[in-house]
Amino acid sequence: MVGLVDLISLVTPKVEKVTDRVFLARGFALGSSILVITPAGLVVVDTTENPEAARKILAEFRKKSDLPIRYLIYTHGHLDHIQGAGVFKEPGTEVIATRDWVKFVQQDRELLKDFIRRGRLNQAGRAAPEHDAVKLPMKSPFGWGGEPPEVVMPTITFDQEYKFELGGVRFEVFHTSGETPDHLMVWLPEECVLLSGDLYYHSFPNLSTPMLEPNRPVRGWVESLERMIALKPAYLVPSHSQAVYGEAEIREHLQNYSRAIRFVHDAAVAGINAGKSEDELVQEVKLPAELRELPYLRETYGRVDWSVRGIYRSYVAWYDGHGSGLNPLPAESWTRELVALAGGADKVLSRAIEAQEQDEHQLALQLCDLVIQANPQDQVAHLVKASSLDYLAVGSTNLNAFGFYRSAAALERQAAQ
Numbered sequence: 001m002v003g004l005v006d007l008i009s010l011v012t013p014k015v016e017k018v019t020d021r022v023f024l025a026r027g028f029a030l031g032s033s034i035l036v037i038t039p040a041g042l043v044v045v046d047t048t049e050n051p052e053a054a055r056k057i058l059a060e061f062r063k064k065s066d067l068p069i070r071y072l073i074y075t076h077g078h079l080d081h082i083q084g085a086g087v088f089k090e091p092g093t094e095v096i097a098t099r100d101w102v103k104f105v106q107q108d109r110e111l112l113k114d115f116i117r118r119g120r121l122n123q124a125g126r127a128a129p130e131h132d133a134v135k136l137p138m139k140s141p142f143g144w145g146g147e148p149p150e151v152v153m154p155t156i157t158f159d160q161e162y163k164f165e166l167g168g169v170r171f172e173v174f175h176t177s178g179e180t181p182d183h184l185m186v187w188l189p190e191e192c193v194l195l196s197g198d199l200y201y202h203s204f205p206n207l208s209t210p211m212l213e214p215n216r217p218v219r220g221w222v223e224s225l226e227r228m229i230a231l232k233p234a235y236l237v238p239s240h241s242q243a244v245y246g247e248a249e250i251r252e253h254l255q256n257y258s259r260a261i262r263f264v265h266d267a268a269v270a271g272i273n274a275g276k277s278e279d280e281l282v283q284e285v286k287l288p289a290e291l292r293e294l295p296y297l298r299e300t301y302g303r304v305d306w307s308v309r310g311i312y313r314s315y316v317a318w319y320d321g322h323g324s325g326l327n328p329l330p331a332e333s334w335t336r337e338l339v340a341l342a343g344g345a346d347k348v349l350s351r352a353i354e355a356q357e358q359d360e361h362q363l364a365l366q367l368c369d370l371v372i373q374a375n376p377q378d379q380v381a382h383l384v385k386a387s388s389l390d391y392l393a394v395g396s397t398n399l400n401a402f403g404f405y406r407s408a409a410a411l412e413r414q415a416a417q
């Protein structure tokens with residue numbers, strides 16, 4: 001699972017000096033935190049998901065400077081960037097985010113609260129932890145299992161850009177959608193340092209998550225990368241994974257990132273226009289080899305096939321034009337028919353077990369699903385399915401796939417009880 005280790009920087013937590021005034025704290029939590037020191041006070045960008053990790057980071061930052069924290073900046077509203085804020089905020093600290101941040105976080109906390117909580121637990125592999133069979137390979141400091149802390153709301157919001165100066169250091173903050181619609185980046189023009197949040201990390205980007213946020217701004221992401229390239233940064237400091245140094249190196253990374261996103265988006269759109277189905281495109285669209293082999297485009301966090309599916313669904317509604325999909329039978333009656341035709345649940349399950357023994361776990365899952373949908377009480381089907389899900393979790397090289405499979409396996413074991 002080298003890819004996973006690389007992405008979530010399972011390194012000894014450390015504070016990396018980027019320049020004399022910019023420090024990157026990573027490895028303390030899933031999200032990183034960045035400190036900018038000025039003669040008139042400090043600016044902290046992103047706060048991690050974990051208040052305990054944030055406390056450790058703050059203690060490290062305090063070894064660099066004891067000046068007050070004058071600004072906190074959220075690059076976006078994802079929990080791994082905002083939940084440590086209460087630790088850093090002092091009386092008088094201004095908190096900066098885009099105006100869209102407020103909408104984004106409100107939707108999370110209000111309209112879709114229960115669904116989003118469930119989706120996040122699924123993605124993190126924590127949907128039913130008491131039924132986990134797959135243990136993490138090492139004690140993980142990542143994720144925050146505790147109660148979500150109170151959200152520290154922004155005190156300064158803006159639409160397009162917000163510029164300020166602190167202790168003679170200029171900060172330019174730009175609304176740049178990508179990972180989320182509310183995303184921003186922070187540019188220090190004199191230092192040529194770009195704090196890019198989640199617009200770039202050491203993996204193929206998560207253009208579409210399987211459960212949450214179905215409409216990520218993929219085209220906005222490409223535009224944001226073009227804006228990043230135009231700034232000609234000499235230091236690129238993301239909020240996950242390592243910093244990138246040197247103008248030429250950064251340009252190459254950002255250009256390839258942008259090319260990869262455009263390639264996947266445009267291939268999906270061309271397929272839609274050509275009348276191809278979602279499943280056909282998922283099989284067909286592959287990154288060109290020269291992009292696929294780049295270490296920072298490996299699919300350890302985002303995945304090309306999931307992105308194609310997500311982009312397809314962001315443009316095409318649910319009916320495929322084949323008639324049967326307009327008013328389909330309820331899954332329970334349709335699968336009961338299929339299971340009976342196959343000679344009963346035992347027949348279907350013995351084929352599932354055979355598939356499992358031949359490492360055809362996806363086939364095993366789908367066969368088990370037929371039986372489970374026809375009869376949700378079938379304990380054997382739940383257990384056979386759980387063990388294929390365990391295999392898939394252990395074999396995953398993608399962080400989110402690992403989490404989803406692990407969660408699904410635990411939920412099947414729970415359902416079998």
Ligand SMILES: [Zn+2]
Pocket residue numbers: 031078080081198239240
């Ligand atoms: Zn993040």
